[in-house]
Amino acid sequence: MKAVKSAALSGICVFAAIAATPAIAQTATATAEPSSGLEDIVVTAQKRSESLQDTPLAVSAVSAATIEARGITDISNLTAIAPSLNVNTAPASSSNTNIFIRGIGDQEPILTSDAPVSLYVDGIVLGRSTGAVFDLVDLERIEVLRGPQGTLYGRNTIGGAVNLITAKPADEFGGKVKFTYGSFNQWQARGSVDTGELADSGVKLKFSYVHREQDGYVDFVNTRGDRDPGALNIDAFRAAASYNKGGPFRADYAFDINHRASVAAAFQATVISDAVLAYINNSPALGGAAPQVSNRRLGTLRADDAGLLTDKVYGHTLTLEYDLGPDTMLRSLTGYRKWRNIDRGDELDGQGGLVGFQLDPILFVDGTVLPLGVLPVALFTSDNDRGQHQWTQELNLIGQIGDSFEYVLGGFYFKEKSFENNNQFPLIVISDQAAVPLATPLYYSHTSRSMAGFAQGTYRFNDQLSFTGGIRYTSDKKHLTQTMLLQRDLSAKFSKVNWTASVDYRATDDVLAYARVSTGYKSGGFNARSTNDGYDPEDLTSYEIGFKSELFDRRLRFNAATYYTIHKKLQLQQFQAGTGGASSVTVNAGKAQYFGVEAEVQAMPVEGLTLASSVGYIDRKYKQFVILDPSADPNDPATPGGFRDVKDTARFPFSSKWTLNASIQYELPAFDFGQLSARLDYNYRSKIYFHPTTVGTPYNDAIAGEKRGLFDGRITLSKLMLGTNEASIAVWGKNLTKKEYKANGIDFGGLGYAGNVYGEPRSFGVDLNYAF
Numbered sequence: 001m002k003a004v005k006s007a008a009l010s011g012i013c014v015f016a017a018i019a020a021t022p023a024i025a026q027t028a029t030a031t032a033e034p035s036s037g038l039e040d041i042v043v044t045a046q047k048r049s050e051s052l053q054d055t056p057l058a059v060s061a062v063s064a065a066t067i068e069a070r071g072i073t074d075i076s077n078l079t080a081i082a083p084s085l086n087v088n089t090a091p092a093s094s095s096n097t098n099i100f101i102r103g104i105g106d107q108e109p110i111l112t113s114d115a116p117v118s119l120y121v122d123g124i125v126l127g128r129s130t131g132a133v134f135d136l137v138d139l140e141r142i143e144v145l146r147g148p149q150g151t152l153y154g155r156n157t158i159g160g161a162v163n164l165i166t167a168k169p170a171d172e173f174g175g176k177v178k179f180t181y182g183s184f185n186q187w188q189a190r191g192s193v194d195t196g197e198l199a200d201s202g203v204k205l206k207f208s209y210v211h212r213e214q215d216g217y218v219d220f221v222n223t224r225g226d227r228d229p230g231a232l233n234i235d236a237f238r239a240a241a242s243y244n245k246g247g248p249f250r251a252d253y254a255f256d257i258n259h260r261a262s263v264a265a266a267f268q269a270t271v272i273s274d275a276v277l278a279y280i281n282n283s284p285a286l287g288g289a290a291p292q293v294s295n296r297r298l299g300t301l302r303a304d305d306a307g308l309l310t311d312k313v314y315g316h317t318l319t320l321e322y323d324l325g326p327d328t329m330l331r332s333l334t335g336y337r338k339w340r341n342i343d344r345g346d347e348l349d350g351q352g353g354l355v356g357f358q359l360d361p362i363l364f365v366d367g368t369v370l371p372l373g374v375l376p377v378a379l380f381t382s383d384n385d386r387g388q389h390q391w392t393q394e395l396n397l398i399g400q401i402g403d404s405f406e407y408v409l410g411g412f413y414f415k416e417k418s419f420e421n422n423n424q425f426p427l428i429v430i431s432d433q434a435a436v437p438l439a440t441p442l443y444y445s446h447t448s449r450s451m452a453g454f455a456q457g458t459y460r461f462n463d464q465l466s467f468t469g470g471i472r473y474t475s476d477k478k479h480l481t482q483t484m485l486l487q488r489d490l491s492a493k494f495s496k497v498n499w500t501a502s503v504d505y506r507a508t509d510d511v512l513a514y515a516r517v518s519t520g521y522k523s524g525g526f527n528a529r530s531t532n533d534g535y536d537p538e539d540l541t542s543y544e545i546g547f548k549s550e551l552f553d554r555r556l557r558f559n560a561a562t563y564y565t566i567h568k569k570l571q572l573q574q575f576q577a578g579t580g581g582a583s584s585v586t587v588n589a590g591k592a593q594y595f596g597v598e599a600e601v602q603a604m605p606v607e608g609l610t611l612a613s614s615v616g617y618i619d620r621k622y623k624q625f626v627i628l629d630p631s632a633d634p635n636d637p638a639t640p641g642g643f644r645d646v647k648d649t650a651r652f653p654f655s656s657k658w659t660l661n662a663s664i665q666y667e668l669p670a671f672d673f674g675q676l677s678a679r680l681d682y683n684y685r686s687k688i689y690f691h692p693t694t695v696g697t698p699y700n701d702a703i704a705g706e707k708r709g710l711f712d713g714r715i716t717l718s719k720l721m722l723g724t725n726e727a728s729i730a731v732w733g734k735n736l737t738k739k740e741y742k743a744n745g746i747d748f749g750g751l752g753y754a755g756n757v758y759g760e761p762r763s764f765g766v767d768l769n770y771a772f
Contacts, residue, residue, distance in 0.1 A: 037554025038602050038610070039063060043143050044123075044163070046456075047152055047408045048398055053548050056468070056504035056514035058146040058561040058598060060085075060614070064167070067139055069665070069679055069714060071732060073188075073212065074133050075099070075119065075162070080661045080683035082144040083598040083616030088654050088688075091744045091757045092346050092382075094232060094262040095133045095311045098744075101146050102565070103594055103618045103655040104159030104540075107690075108573050108586060111388060111418040112446050112480060112528045116520075116538065117159040122166055122254065122317050124335030125153075127390045127416045127448070131339040134258040134313050135236040138192050138208040140167040146598070147563060148520030148542050150498035151470035154412055154452050158520030158540040158567075168252060169204035169242045170194035175772055182732075182765025184230070186214035202245030208238040217761055218266040219300040221352070227306040229266035230760065235259045248323035257314040263306045265743070269293045269350035269755045271702045276379070276752035278432035280354055286374050289353030295702075297740040297758040302352030304378060307345045314338055328399035338389040348746065349379035350755045358427075361436045377435070379753060382424045390416035407457040414450040419443075420528070426751055444482040444528045451475050456500070463506065470500045480526040494537050496521040513547040522571065527585050535586045539568045557602040565594040572653070572692045574627055589692070590624030590647070608667040616659040622647035629695050644695070651689040651700070656707075658686035674728075675719045684709040690745040697747035699754035705742035708759075710735050722770070730767040738762045 041052045041061045052061050060082035062070075072078065076097050079087045086105070090096035096109045099117045106115035106129055115129040126132050143163035145153075153161050175193040180186070192208040216228025238256040243249075272280075272293050280291045289302055315337035322330045354377035360370040397409040422442045429435045456470030476494040481487065502516035522538035546561030570589040600614040625647045632639035665679040688705040691697040713736055718728035740758060747754035 038550070038557055038604055039065070040554070041141060043141075044165070045143055045145050047396055047410075048406075053550050053557070053559075054512065056466075056502060056512060056516070056546075056548075058544065058546055058563075060144045060146070060600065062142050064140055067136075067142065069716075070681060070712070071714075071734070072136070072139075072142075074135055075164075076133050078142065078144070078162070079685070080681060081142065082146065083600060083614040083659055083661070084146060084596060084618060085144060085616070085659065086655055086685065086688070089265055089743050089757060089759075091267050091746050092264050092348060093130075093309055093341070093343065094230075094264050095260060095309065095341060096130050097133050098654050099129065099159075099162065100655045101144070101160035102563070102596055102616075103620050103652050104567070105654055107654050110528055111386060111420055112444070112478075112526045113571075113586060114156045114523050114525060116156055116522045118153065118157045118161045119164070120153075120161060121164045121315070122252075123163075123319065123333045123394070124315070124317050124337070124392055125414070126337065127414065128339070128388050128418070130386075131311060131313060131341055131388065134260065134311070135210050135212060135234050136164060137190075137210055137236050137238040137256065138167045138206070140165045146561075147516075147544055147565075148498075148518045148540055150518060150520040151454055151456050151472045151500045152408065152410075154454070154472060154498075155450060155474050155476065155496070155521050155523050158522050158538060166238070166240070166254065167192075167206070169206035169240055170196065171204065172196045177770050179768045180765055182214075183763035184215045184217050186212075186763070186765060188212035202243050204242045204244075206238075206240040206242075208240075210234070210236045216263060216266075216306075217763075218298070220266070220303045220306050221300065227263045227308060229263050229301075229306060232260065232262035234261075250321040252317075252319040254317045255315070258311070260309075260311040260313075262309050262311075264309060264346065265757045265760075266298075266301055267348050267350055267746070267755050267757055268298055268301055269753055270295050270745070271699045271754050273752035275432070276429045279356060279429045279435055280351070280377060280379075282356060282433070283354045283377065286355045286357070288355030288377070289351075291354065292350055292352075297761075301350065303347055304352050304376060305345045305347055305381075307343060307347065309341065309343050312340045324399075327401070328397070331396040331398060333392070333394040333396070335392040336390070338387070340387040341384070343382070343384040345381060345383045347378055347381050348748075348755070349381075349753065351377070351379065354378075357434050359430075359434050359436050361438055372437075375437075377427065378425065379427050380425070380748060380751060382422060384420065384422045386418070386420040386422070388416060388418035390414065404460045405457060406460075407455070410454050412450070412452040412454070414448075416448050417445070418447075419445040422529075429752060440484075442482075442484055442529060444480060446481075446526070446528065447479045448523075449477045450523070465506075466504050468500070468502045468504070472498045474498070474521060476523045478523070478525060480528060482526075482528055484531065488531075490526055490533065492524060492526070492534060494524050496537065496539075510551055511547065511549045514545070516542075516544045516546075518542050518544075524571075525586070530585050532585055535571055535588050536569050538571055538588075541566045555604045558600070560597070560599040562597045563595070565596075567592045567594065570625075572625075574693065574696055587627055589650070590622065590626055590645075592620060592622045592625075592652075594621075595619045608669070610665045611663070613662040614660070618655070618657055620652045620655075620657075622650050625650045625692070627693065627695055631695075646693050646695060650693045651691070653689050653692050656686040656688045658684065658707075660684035670719060673720065674717050677716045677718065679714045679716075681712040682709060683712075688742075691747055696749045697754075698749060699747045703742065703745035703747060703754045703756050705745070705756075708739055708741035709737075710739055710741075710759075711737055725770065725772045727771070728767075728769045730769075731764070732767065733762065733764045735760060735762045 086100040088098040149157040173196040178190040195205040213233040216231040240254040243251040320332040356377040452474040454472035500518035504514035520540040524537040526534040544563040596618040629644040634642040667677040714732040716730040743759040744757040
């Protein structure tokens with residue numbers, strides 16, 4: 001571990017030195033037009049437009065050009081754009097993802113669980129991380145806010161927030177198209193058209209469409225329809241309208257819809273218990289296939305059914321703004337979104353073609369057991385039908401009093417309804433000769449309502465010193481109707497006051513330092529897959545200091561932050577698997593603390609050469625983590641009632657201690673028929689675990705993801721003039737070194753096995769772009 005720390009720190013230090021030295025070699029008086037420096041990005045992290053470098057928060061932002069250069073198509077591709085950010089692919093669904101910022105995130109896809117990192121599209125929060133992986137059509141920029149955002153953004157942002165900002169209709173008529181073809185028969189077509197202003201009406205329209213499809217990247221044999229993991233077929237459409245006649249009133253409306261048919265990434269068995277292995281080893285003798293177990297990525301797997309997932313997502317967003325005066329604006333944000341997912345069958349055992357002797361799960365009164373005979377064996381399968389829809393309404397009063405005081409006042413309303421109809425089919429091995437198949441149906445419906453009021457203001461004592469304070473009150477109400485063996489109804493109410501206070505000091509025009517204290521709140525909820533009543537909200541307090549600097553005519557940018565966080569009543573998942581099926585139960589783990597450091601460097605030492613790097617380090621420790629341990633003696637004073645404190649051995653799932661991102665891009669001087677550029681990106685992540693403890697998940701260490709580093713590259717020939725219009729061609733590669741790594745994992749504990757989903761293999765492709 002010391003070697004990893006040393007290597008990562010050395011890498012960032014050397015990179016910063018390389019980036020800074022050539023710029024410093026130029027005299028401070030050297031003239032350079034601002035346009036030749038680093039790109040200035042405007043963000044709305046504080047509900048008002050301001051330069052990224054003027055925002056006293058730990059926020060990273062990438063522009064449309066970087067989104068294009070990195071090949072970002074949905075939020076599952078965001079890992080490399082910010083320090084301390086981990087985005088993980090879910091094992092059983094290509095539309096689910098886990099976003100972790102500064103060690104805090106959500107690993108539970110059930111619809112009653114709230115994510116502590118919220119995702120926003122044009123200011124509208126997405127209530128569920130489930131179903132959040134949809135194609136991003138025509139993005140202007142992405143903002144990643146690190147740390148609790150409990151005042152302006154509200155509940156469920158204790159880890160941070162991700163803002164997706166789409167491009168508004170342009171002032172002039174025009175458009176662009178993009179065609180891509182790549183490995184695994186991947187191809188896509190993207191296009192957008194801007195109408196410009198329609199007949200001096202103040203109305204502008206934009207229409208965007210994307211079609212994307214690819215074959216799978218693992219070969220599944222013996223599957224229905226020859227579907228392979230990683231295969232997908234996506235259609236997405238967006239229509240946007242903007243009204244601005246130059247008066248006090250402005251309006252923006254957008255409608256987006258996504259249709260996604262996909263096969264989840266391949267789940268393969270990494271470890272199987274001796275008892276289960278003894279049972280399935282009988283399969284060849286009974287005319288079936290042999291078991292498949294490997295701790296390396298397999299390119300070919302047997303499976304009885306790959307499972308087809310379909311997702312449909314659509315939404316409406318309406319933003320209204322009215323200037324009440326030269327320094328005061330009233331803004332309304334209204335959003336409606338609906339999502340539906342149907343999973344026609346998943347096999348989460350990494351096996352196929354197995355057969356074995358099975359017994360009828362129904363016992364007679366006298367205890368007689370009837371044999372079912374030799375049947376196909378699946379250790380665990382499931383199917384699912386689920387959906388969610390939501391309304392959001394937010395009002396903001398944004399203003400300024402004189403030259404010294406700025407404020408934001410607001411009210412927020414959110415209401416959602418969701419349901420899930422989930423059938424699970426676990427196989428319980430009772431000996432090396434027999435097993436019992438079970439069926440465990442689950443149906444629940446869930447409603448959630450949240451209301452909040454907030455205020456935040458900034459007072460500027462002078463041109464250098466400012467103070468910001470904010471407060472927010474949140475009231476949540478939830479209801480669950482659950483059908484397992486019996487139907488039950490549960491209701492809960494939660495409320496919380498959160499606040500923030502910060503001081504920022506501008507040492508020079510190009511250097512900003514800040515100190516910030518903020519609190520966060522994640523709502524409590526219900527364990528819909530078990531008979532447990534539920535869990536309490538989380539509380540978090542974060543202390544942060546940082547600085548932002550931009551030097552040498554915007555040729556060097558260096559931002560850094562360090563933080564200390566106290567996290568109470570953590571909601572963590574304890575996996576339970578047994579005769580009741582497989583369930584992930586949320587428990588309040590107790591208390592944890594985090595210490596972290598983050599740094600971001602960008603430099604343009606010479607014209608055409610851009611270097612960038614970011615590093616994040618987190619030192620995490622549980623102060624208390626008390627859970628029920630079935631193996632503990634309830635009469636032992638060390639484990640009263642069977643509860644054990646596992647703070648010294650528990651892990652922080654889905655979060656790596658180290659993250660490191662680096663890129664280098666060089667644009668050659670333009671020549672007669674175009675301009676050539678090359679870009680190389682690197683993303684490093686240290687070891688990652690997928691469960692918090694080995695209690696109930698004994699193979700947690702065996703399926704952990706080892707450290708990994710990924711290289712992506714791109715070469716672009718741009719500024720190809722076709723008449724008066726411009727085109728470009730680019731060739732790209734991802735995972736250039738063919739790195740095999742575990743992207744996710746599930747330990748089925750009591751079912752006797754565990755497995756992993758591996759990251760995508762190396763791929764290549766070509767992009768053709770044309771703008772008119």
